[in-house]
Amino acid sequence: MYLVKTPWILKKLYPNLIWNARRDARSIFLTFDDGPIPIVTPFVLNTLKKHNAKATFFCIGDNVSKHPDIFNDLKKDGNAIGNHTYNHLRGWKTDNETYLQNFLQADKLLDTPLFRPPYGRIKRQQIKLLTNARPDLKIYMWDVLSGDFDMSLTPQECLKNVLKHTEPGSVIVFHDSIKAFTRLEYVLPRALEAWSKEGYTFEIL
């Protein structure tokens, strides 16, 4: 169970996490979680280039060490990098010290102040530990969850959801993962096309 649009109450409960950007400019913020991997990440990079779009990639440390060349392409294109832990740990089910060490292991490779907890799940204690270790840390959640990972969703439904819920300042989550690719491959070029026509620009966090 997940919600495409983040409810305001959740944003209120976690005011030190970032859910969306300013609503007064016609900018949106595309984010891609769980890469970099072959095929899917290069597809995303190509599609972004066609629309003159930049995005923020919340990378898994382990994938970066396996695919350093794709990681370099990502950076070369002017995209932003975020930390998504080294092994995609589930905050609520992981003890705090293990979580911190896994974050730091990824931080060594990625060296970025941007962080998104896998599954959007993180304990308050873990937020504190990570922020102590890296005082410039900015924890980015999202405003629109594409559901591209949801195998029960058709690519057409996924596109409809994303377009319906996006507004100025939206932070939108996609996944450069194998699981999401069927939907992502359909949705990303079409959504970029539609948003460009609506006058949106695509910025990095």
Ligand SMILES: [Zn+2]
């Ligand atoms: Zn993830």
